[in-house]
Amino acid sequence: MKECLEAKNLSAGYDGKALLEQVTLSVRRGEIAVLIGPNGAGKSTLLKTLARQLAPVAGAVYLDGRAIHQLSGQEMARRLAIVTTERISPELMTCADVVRTGRYPYTGRFGLLSGADEAIAAAALASVHGEDLADRPFACISDGQRQRVLLARALCQQPEVIVLDEPTSFLDIRHKIEMLEILRRLVKEQQLAVVMSLHELDLAQRIADTVICIQEGGMGRIGTPEQVFDADYIRSLYQLEKGSYDPLFGGTELEAVKGAPRVFVIGGGGSGIPLYRKLQRQGVPFGAGILPRNDLDYPVAKALAAALVEVPPYQLAGEADLARARQLMERCEKVVCTVEAFGPCNDCCARLWALAGAKQADWRTL
Amino acid sequence: MNWKRIWGSYGLLLGAVAVLFLAGICVGSTGTTLPQVARILLGDSSDQAAYRIVWDIRLPRVLASAILGGMLSVSGFLLQTFFANPIAGPYVLGISSGAKLTVAVAMLVLLGQGIAISSAGMVLAAFAGALGATAMILLLSRYVRGTAMLVVGGVMIGYICSAVTDFFVTFADDADIANLHNWSQGSFSGISWANVRDMAVLAAVLLALTMTLAKPMEAYQLGESYAQSLGVNVRRFRLELIILSSLLSACVTAFAGPISFVGIAVPHLVKSLLKTAKPLVVLPACALGGAAFCMLCDLLARTLFAPTELNLSSVTAAFGAPVVIGLMVTRQSRRSQGGMAG
Numbered sequence: 001m002k003e004c005l006e007a008k009n010l011s012a013g014y015d016g017k018a019l020l021e022q023v024t025l026s027v028r029r030g031e032i033a034v035l036i037g038p039n040g041a042g043k044s045t046l047l048k049t050l051a052r053q054l055a056p057v058a059g060a061v062y063l064d065g066r067a068i069h070q071l072s073g074q075e076m077a078r079r080l081a082i083v084t085t086e087r088i089s090p091e092l093m094t095c096a097d098v099v100r101t102g103r104y105p106y107t108g109r110f111g112l113l114s115g116a117d118e119a120i121a122a123a124a125l126a127s128v129h130g131e132d133l134a135d136r137p138f139a140c141i142s143d144g145q146r147q148r149v150l151l152a153r154a155l156c157q158q159p160e161v162i163v164l165d166e167p168t169s170f171l172d173i174r175h176k177i178e179m180l181e182i183l184r185r186l187v188k189e190q191q192l193a194v195v196m197s198l199h200e201l202d203l204a205q206r207i208a209d210t211v212i213c214i215q216e217g218g219m220g221r222i223g224t225p226e227q228v229f230d231a232d233y234i235r236s237l238y239q240l241e242k243g244s245y246d247p248l249f250g251g252t253e254l255e256a257v258k259g260a261p262r263v264f265v266i267g268g269g270g271s272g273i274p275l276y277r278k279l280q281r282q283g284v285p286f287g288a289g290i291l292p293r294n295d296l297d298y299p300v301a302k303a304l305a306a307a308l309v310e311v312p313p314y315q316l317a318g319e320a321d322l323a324r325a326r327q328l329m330e331r332c333e334k335v336v337c338t339v340e341a342f343g344p345c346n347d348c349c350a351r352l353w354a355l356a357g358a359k360q361a362d363w364r365t366l
Numbered sequence: 367m368n369w370k371r372i373w374g375s376y377g378l379l380l381g382a383v384a385v386l387f388l389a390g391i392c393v394g395s396t397g398t399t400l401p402q403v404a405r406i407l408l409g410d411s412s413d414q415a416a417y418r419i420v421w422d423i424r425l426p427r428v429l430a431s432a433i434l435g436g437m438l439s440v441s442g443f444l445l446q447t448f449f450a451n452p453i454a455g456p457y458v459l460g461i462s463s464g465a466k467l468t469v470a471v472a473m474l475v476l477l478g479q480g481i482a483i484s485s486a487g488m489v490l491a492a493f494a495g496a497l498g499a500t501a502m503i504l505l506l507s508r509y510v511r512g513t514a515m516l517v518v519g520g521v522m523i524g525y526i527c528s529a530v531t532d533f534f535v536t537f538a539d540d541a542d543i544a545n546l547h548n549w550s551q552g553s554f555s556g557i558s559w560a561n562v563r564d565m566a567v568l569a570a571v572l573l574a575l576t577m578t579l580a581k582p583m584e585a586y587q588l589g590e591s592y593a594q595s596l597g598v599n600v601r602r603f604r605l606e607l608i609i610l611s612s613l614l615s616a617c618v619t620a621f622a623g624p625i626s627f628v629g630i631a632v633p634h635l636v637k638s639l640l641k642t643a644k645p646l647v648v649l650p651a652c653a654l655g656g657a658a659f660c661m662l663c664d665l666l667a668r669t670l671f672a673p674t675e676l677n678l679s680s681v682t683a684a685f686g687a688p689v690v691i692g693l694m695v696t697r698q699s700r701r702s703q704g705g706m707a708g
Contacts, residue, residue: 053591073597082595090587091452092643104585104596110646111581157596 003065004029004193005050005080005161010059012042012049018057019045021218027193027210029160032183034204035197037214038238043197044085044165046214050195051082051163063161077105081154083147083164089139095149096134099125102156124156125149128182144175148182155186164196168203176200180207202250205229213237244303253303254280261287261306263366264332264356266349270296271338275363276304284366287332289325290317290348317348325352329359336363372647375639379654383432386661390428391420393665395672422559428661430557433569434618435628435660436653439636440576441614442629443652447583447645448607449507452697453517453690455629456496456615460523462624464499465492465616466550467527473546474538485564485620492616499523500612552623552679554664561621568617576610576649579603583645625660626679627686632656634693659685 006026013019019042027033035043048054050061052068060067063079071079081102090098102124103117113121125134128148133141138149147167154162167183168176180203187194198204204211204225211228213220215237221228229247234240242255263279263286265272272288277300279286288301289309301308309325311317317325325348329335335356342350353360392403396419403420411417442455456462472491476483483491506519535546582603585593594600618625636655637643663685667676 051595053594073594073599077595077597080595082591084591086589086591088589088592090643092637092641093587097642097644098588101585101588101592101596104581104598107581109578109581111584112646 003027004063005195006062006065007050008059008062010046010049010061011057012045012054013057014045014054016057019217020214021058023059023219025210025212025219025222027161027195029191029193030187031209032187032194032196032207033210033212034208035195035212035214036199036201036204036237037220038216041214041216043214047163047165047195047197051080052076053082074105077157079159080161080163081157081159083150083154083162083167085165085169091139093138094135095130095138095141095145096121096125098138098149099130099152099156102153105157120158121156124152127155127186128152143170144172144178147171147175147179151179151182151186155190159192161193161195164194166197166199168198168200176203183207201229201234201245201252205250246299246303249299251299253277253300256280256304256306257283257285258306259285261285261328261331262333264288264329264335264359265301265305265363266335266337266339266353267291267297267301268295268339268346268349271340272297273300275336275338275366276300278366280304282366287328289328290321290346290352316345322348322351326355329356332359334361334366335359336361336366338363368641372640372642375636376651376654378639379636379651379658382658383654383661386658386665387428387432390431390661390665391424393669394419394424426557426559426562427554427664429562430565430621431554431660431664432657433562433565434554434622434625435632435656435658437565437569437572437614437656438618438625438628439632439652439656439659440573440649441611441618443633443645443648444576444579444583444607444611444614445629446633447586448604448611449516450587450589451516452634452693453630454520455627456611456618457624457626457629458517458524459499459503459520460525460527461496461499461503461520461612461615462619462626463524463527463531464495464497464502465619466495466624467531468492468495468498469620470531470546470550471534474534478538485561488620489564489568489617492620493613495527496612496616496619497609499527500608504608549623552625552677552682553675554622554660554678555668555675557621565617565621572610572614572617573649573653576614577646579606579610580646580649583607587643587645622678624679626683627690628656628659628663628682630693631682631686631689632659634689635659 003026007023010023011018011021023046035046037043049056068076100113100121103113103121104111106117107113125131128151130148130152133145133149168179171179183194184207186192208225210222211225212222213228220237221233231245231247234245234247244253257280262284265275265286265288267288268291285306287307288305290311291298291301292311292313292315294313307328309321309328311321329352337353339346339349392398392400398416402416406417406420445454445456445459446452468491469488472487473483502523503520507516510516510519582598585596585598586603590600632655633652636651637648640647640651663681664678667678667681670676
């Protein structure tokens with residue numbers, strides 16, 4: 001497949017001052033490239049430069065091998081469409097009217113739409129499941145509907161490339177997923193090249209074919225999500241000094257409460273996670289165990305517990321592990337158990353719980 | 367867009383223009399009946415006095431108020447599009463006052479030397495003043511954000527221009543002042559056929575040019591970024607838009623003095639009638655609506671307390687200002703509702 005949108009040694013910024021330097025990237029048709037990176041690093045600036053809203057400070061952007069500053073406004077508009085974060089409130093326009101403006105580069109002197117133009121606009125609205133919005137005033141729809149209509153407007157330009165700046169901001173989780181699913185499908189169906197910025201790393205990881213990291217001054221890693229998302233890299237990209245990031249689930253945890261553990265949590269199988277987070281919120285340092293490193297509880301316990309007794313994956317705890325856990329437990333004021341059932345694999349936990357004696361407490365009362 | 371509604375609205379506007387046109391010719395201190403006027407318009411000069419009144423006084427005045435009213439409301443619509451602000455207009459933004467200032471200065475200077483100023487001279491002077499005031503508003507709009515602040519800034523620019531105008535008038539000869547005073551309050555009286563011919567030509571050219579901007583204006587209603595991404599040369603478009611709106615309001619001020627609120631009230635009423643803001647549809651309707659509005663206001667100004675003639679701006683303000691207040695209130699309440707929904 002051919003490169004569609006490319007940037008070579010691009011410097012982007014305002015008033016001749018580069019905010020980002022030496023950006024080289026390419027996006028193919030049928031693929032989604034996602035920009036991630038901290039606020040203020042220049043994601044929007046780069047997107048504006050790629051869409052020719054801003055002149056490059058140095059270097060150039062190419063569409064199908066042609067430098068975009070050599071294209072006429074009309075040629076550009078027939079190839080590249082945008083969805084911005086700008087809140088527009090066009091007066092007395094229905095959603096269908098907003099979508100129709102996408103035909104601008106194809107209509108004549110007075111902008112009158114032909115039957116074919118109308119059909120394309122209707123199809124664009126239908127492809128984002130927006131048929132029932134057609135006659136609704138654009139000013140009176142929800143944020144999720146608004147993003148879908150703006151995407152339909154971009155599609156109505158019949159572009160090769162769509163550039164979206166944070167299309168999922170302000171949307172609730174259902175509408176974020178809906179928006180990205182629509183994008184994913186359209187990219188495949190219409191062989192679009194999509195470049196967008198996202199703040200949600202978990203979503204970026206799931207939807208991106210290519211992830212482009214933008215850090216202060218320029219580009220960081222670029223590659224597939226598997227290549228880019230590792231915990232240490234993401235921590236350094238976002239200069240995450242407190243808290244943690246889990247590259248597999250895309251989850252983030254706040255910083256662990258330090259100090260001598262006051263509560264010991266016997267957890268496992270995911271049952272302890274809500275309690276670990278609750279204790280963190282309450283500022284109570286806690287110990288946890290005994291967890292194999294492939295337990296569902298493990299990443300969260302690792303991130304939040306002041307002390308953790310862990311064993312290698314698929315291993316049963318030995319007497320030494322049990323002794324360490326017991327020592328830790330005896331220094332705590334209370335012991336709670338979130339596990340519903342014991343079996344051969346967590347027999348150590350059952351023994352530990354029995355040893356707690358008078359310190360046993362119901363975790364729901366914490 | 368509902369085409370049935372649009373055609374219906376155009377029918378209504380044309381009807382209003384026709385009725386007010388005839389009323390403007392028939393009604394006045396000397397009563398004339400419709401059949402009498404019809405005969406006079408067809409060339410019957412048996413009643414010399416009535417013939418002169420209709421042909422030399424009422425007809426040019428009615429035509430002037432129609433043409434200038436149309437230009438003024440189109441100018442208002444252009445400014446509203448430019449600033450993305452429904453209460454922008456040549457009067458509130460001080461553009462009319464800027465034109466008034468330069469015309470007053472030009473009149474006083476030339477009259478002082480015994481030279482009568484021509485229509486073209488008046489229009490040029492007004493254009494210079496209108497552009498000057500527009501430049502100040504543009505400068506201001508870089509620093510202040512939001513609808514209200516821009517309008518406050520425009521009103522202040524208007525006051526400054528009026529103050530400077532008053533200063534010049536204070537030191538002018540009595541005879542000049544009488545002339546200037548009438549004009550500076552806004553009036554369609556004393557308009558000659560030569561004036562009507564000049565303004566008709568200007569209006570035809572300027573409105574035709576405006577229609578060529580209808581397409582980019584629609585894209586611009588989505589904001590600058592989207593307009594640019596659709597292929598609009600935004601810098602050139604903005605320049606064309608601001609020059610056209612300044613020229614339109616300069617023409618009106620040159621011929622009739624500053625006239626308030628027409629530029630805001632008429633586009634708003636027209637959009638509410640059409641239920642769309644599509645420039646291609648709204649622009650001609652604004653011209654018709656402005657014509658009807660100004661013919662009505664001028665008719666009221668000269669007949670309500672005849673033989674005393676009211677200030678035209680007093681009448682347009684009495685009708686226009688409530689529309690603007692209504693506009694602000696509904697927008698505010700819609701925004702707070704939107705805020706809750708969001």
